[in-house]
Amino acid sequence: MPTADDLVETIAKTEDLIGMLHDGPKYKPYLANELGVSKSTVYNWATDLIEYDIVRRTNEGYELTSLGEQLFEFYGYVHRVTTQFYSMKPLLEALPDDHYPPFSALVDAEIVDGSAHPYAPFETLVDWIKDANHVIGTPAIISTEKLEALAPKFRSNEMTADVVLEQTDVELMERHVPDTLDAILENATVYETDRTIPIRLYVARDLSPSVGIVTLSNNRQVSMFVQLRGDQAVEWGLELYEQYREHGTRIETRP
Structure with missing residues (x-):
């Protein structure tokens, strides 16, 4: 069973993908093109996120779940605080x-x-x-x-x-x-x-x-x-x- 550390590592690895889904669902080819990665990479990232119930498949492509939205907001806060502290x-x-x-x-x-x-x-x-x-x-x-x-x-x-x-x-x-x-x-x-x-x-x-x-x-x-x-x-x-x-x-x- 995946651990919390695995979850944090997965979010860090797929941050750009999650960010693109933050404003609505998107299809795999579009995500691959915008992120500059292969469609198989998008698929692998999305599959990992689906396992944590952060992303789900819909008729309009991949989209964030409610949990995914909250985790992304919190991850952004942690990133901002970390950057702030390091600058000090x-x-x-x-x-x-x-x-x-x-x-x-x-x-x-x-x-x-x-x-x-x-x-x-x-x-x-x-x-x-x-x-x-x-x-x-x-x-x-x-x-x-x-x-x-x-x-x-x-x-x-x-x-x-x-x-x-x-x-x-x-x-x-x-x-x-x-x-x-x-x-x-x-x-x-x-x-x-x-x-x-x-x-x-x-x-x-x-x-x-x-x-x-x-x-x-x-x-x-x-x-x-x-x-x-x-x-x-x-x-x-x-x-x-x-x-x-x-x-x-x-x-x-x-x-």
Whole structure:
């Protein structure tokens, strides 16, 4: 008797055929021509699928059964999720085991990497976060120029924040944009940590999506920007922020 593993293997092998039958029954010669295979191959594939009650023969050719329709929809979902997760490989590899976001949030995540343009992840991050009223997270100081552009929002109290920064980022700001650091300290709760933060997190509840995650390359460029939606993602982000805040030291004023 065929097993479930046999079924999955059969669906994977005959995916293109099932897809063609998804919008209605079709005859063997037409399927063979469209798929670029022999009629005997179509026959063999269809015979395997008939054994699982995924396909049946009709006067109008081969067609999917109700079970076949449901399995095809589910298989498509699994394929989409697998592709989505693989595209997030740099992020998932950078995350410690206890940092993983909720599965449901990852499934519908919006991903921007540098494949189309090397600066696309950073520019998307900036465009997204600049409209936030309040930000919670573990940001990285990538561009002092962009950071200075946000300083007026902090001075006018249009933007506030609760953040944990790596000590290297605090030192960078002290050297290059001390006035901006002062503006942030006046209107934000800032902690610094000597820990390495593997991914950079932004939670902005007034934006949609509400959670942003950044991975950095070896030269501290934004290599991937992932946006997550939903209450579970926000809850995860706030819990992760708290993990770093508990081990951070509050900075209230510059020396």
